[in-house]
Amino acid sequence: MGRAKKVVLAYSGGVDTSVCIPYLKNEWGVEEVITLAADLGQGDELEPIRQKALTSGASVSLVADAKAEFIQNYAYPAIQANALYENRYPLSTALARPLIAKLLVDAAEEYGADAVAHGCTGKGNDQVRFDVAIAALNPNLKVLAPAREWGMSREETIAYGEKCGIPSPVKKSSPYSVDLNLLGRSVEAGPLEDPNYEPTEEVYALTKAIAQTPDTPEYLEIGFTEGIPTTLNGKHYDPVAFFIELNQRVGNHGIGRIDMVENRLVGIKSREIYETPGLIVLIQAHRDLESLTLTKDVTVYKRGLEETYGQMVYNGLWYNPLKEALDAFIQNTQKRVTGSVRIKLFKGNAIIVGRTSPHSLYSDGLATYGSGDEFDHKAAEGFIYVWGLPTRVWSQMNRG
Ligand code: ARG
Numbered sequence: 001m002g003r004a005k006k007v008v009l010a011y012s013g014g015v016d017t018s019v020c021i022p023y024l025k026n027e028w029g030v031e032e033v034i035t036l037a038a039d040l041g042q043g044d045e046l047e048p049i050r051q052k053a054l055t056s057g058a059s060v061s062l063v064a065d066a067k068a069e070f071i072q073n074y075a076y077p078a079i080q081a082n083a084l085y086e087n088r089y090p091l092s093t094a095l096a097r098p099l100i101a102k103l104l105v106d107a108a109e110e111y112g113a114d115a116v117a118h119g120c121t122g123k124g125n126d127q128v129r130f131d132v133a134i135a136a137l138n139p140n141l142k143v144l145a146p147a148r149e150w151g152m153s154r155e156e157t158i159a160y161g162e163k164c165g166i167p168s169p170v171k172k173s174s175p176y177s178v179d180l181n182l183l184g185r186s187v188e189a190g191p192l193e194d195p196n197y198e199p200t201e202e203v204y205a206l207t208k209a210i211a212q213t214p215d216t217p218e219y220l221e222i223g224f225t226e227g228i229p230t231t232l233n234g235k236h237y238d239p240v241a242f243f244i245e246l247n248q249r250v251g252n253h254g255i256g257r258i259d260m261v262e263n264r265l266v267g268i269k270s271r272e273i274y275e276t277p278g279l280i281v282l283i284q285a286h287r288d289l290e291s292l293t294l295t296k297d298v299t300v301y302k303r304g305l306e307e308t309y310g311q312m313v314y315n316g317l318w319y320n321p322l323k324e325a326l327d328a329f330i331q332n333t334q335k336r337v338t339g340s341v342r343i344k345l346f347k348g349n350a351i352i353v354g355r356t357s358p359h360s361l362y363s364d365g366l367a368t369y370g371s372g373d374e375f376d377h378k379a380a381e382g383f384i385y386v387w388g389l390p391t392r393v394w395s396q397m398n399r400g
Helices: 015-026 046-055 067-080 096-111 126-137 154-163 239-251 277-293 296-314 321-336 377-398
Strands: 006-010 032-039 060-065 115-117 142-144 177-181 184-188 218-225 228-232 257-263 269-275 339-346 349-356
Touching: 006 015, 006 096, 015 032, 015 046, 015 154, 032 046, 032 096, 046 060, 060 096, 067 096, 067 228, 067 239, 067 277, 067 321, 096 115, 096 126, 126 142, 184 277, 218 239, 218 277, 228 239, 228 277, 239 277, 277 296, 277 339, 277 349, 296 321
Parallel strands: 006 032, 006 115, 032 060, 115 142
Antiparallel strands: 177 184, 184 269, 218 228, 218 339, 257 269, 339 349
């Protein structure tokens, strides 16, 4: 008896997920493997990938264009949450995992599979994200992770594949492990494993080196509606086209590179290079628009939740009740986060230079130092007396 009868496997067309197909059948007694390749804007040609799954032994090879869903249901809430992990990483890889898990579960239900499978190893975050998301969406499905157990080196994996008729990779394999989607690019491994090694330019693909960027600044005006980015320089784009355009423009100025050592959920520190040009600028602009449209207390309270939100997304808890409750709070705060933010792109910097909103809470009359001042200066005196009272009493008792 095998571990499962019919399995839906997350498929990328790479060596590991290709080898998973014969491995599941030969070693784990799976009768039928259905593959699912999700298009999240990684730019791969999907027809050869679809074919490769079939020649590798899949009975059905599915391809899902999930780009719009990725932006609308995963990127937008994260932008509204200003979600960053460890204050820096905008979660471009992490956000893709719960969506892929959902596509796997949907396919498993449609095809009557009793398990889903993925090619993650036992050292990373992605295995946690897949396993937990799948369990949340359908706790009756088994999750198989052959690469977590097979213990084969890269060479052994390729050899196993060749034995099963899977062609070895044609292009010389790069030392880096790369994950790419519409939100950004993550690069790790190879020489980057030394946290003190400076990445060479070949590591980057979405952002230019500063030396290659334009010598004149470019201005962008990003329009938000209820916390969702909708226009670029006054022009409306569909969600996917918006990201493609923004990544291109921002990356052209060398903006969006992040080089960090992060704490994985499994406890390992890992050095990762990210390129998230569009997403990082959107979070920056969104946060700025919030500073104009949210009250001080909502802003401060939301800040605390954003930290938790970023950790939950990173740690695989997208479909968790606390995360969903945080979404409800965040949604409620976004009703007036409408307006536009002007940004200057220049030599690796995205500098916010202006913001407007029909719901602006900024009051000229209160803020001005000029003749139109409406603020009651006398009132400040009484306020400060009361505000400082506990401090004054403490000081009288304890000092001098
Ligand atoms: N460390 C990042 C995360 O956990 C990215 C992981 C995938 N990176 C990669 N280079 N394959 O979200």
